[in-house]
Amino acid sequence: MPIYEYRCQDCQKKFSTLVGVVAGTEEVICPNCKSAKVTKLVSIFARYRSEDDRIDAIADQLEFMDEPDSGAEMRSLMREMGKATDDDVSDEMEAMFEADMEGKGDDE
Incomplete structure (x- = not known):
């Protein structure tokens, strides 16, 4: 329907x-x-996917991806993963990336 x-x-x-x-x-x-x-209203066609479908799609992308070469690539990957799981971790992740780029990671 x-x-x-x-x-x-x-x-x-x-x-x-x-x-x-x-x-x-x-x-x-x-x-x-x-x-x-x-x-x-005239609306666009949308295919609703379950969380499992979205996670599987990202897992398929990861199989063919090398290690991210830059922080920007890692940020992009983490944003996609957050969207796939409906988690809004962007603020936390941004803070972690910024701390890492400034050398203030948890390793110290």
Whole structure:
């Protein structure tokens, strides 16, 4: 069943809803203000992937990757891994990278 995006004409909130493929049309109601005055939006196609799928994709990339040569490459890799696991570790990782570049790592 497809997921469609709508915008409420009363409260202007954008929302998504799962719509059946049966010929009968069900009235779509805004979950925010309960209005039936909604407009269907044109949205891009998206393939929803599980966390395992995202981690597997990164693991496949790592198989063919050499050691990162620079801090920028390592940062990019860590950001991708954070996105794949839905973890927002960017601030912590940025602080670690900065400390490492300044020679203030945990090794001292």
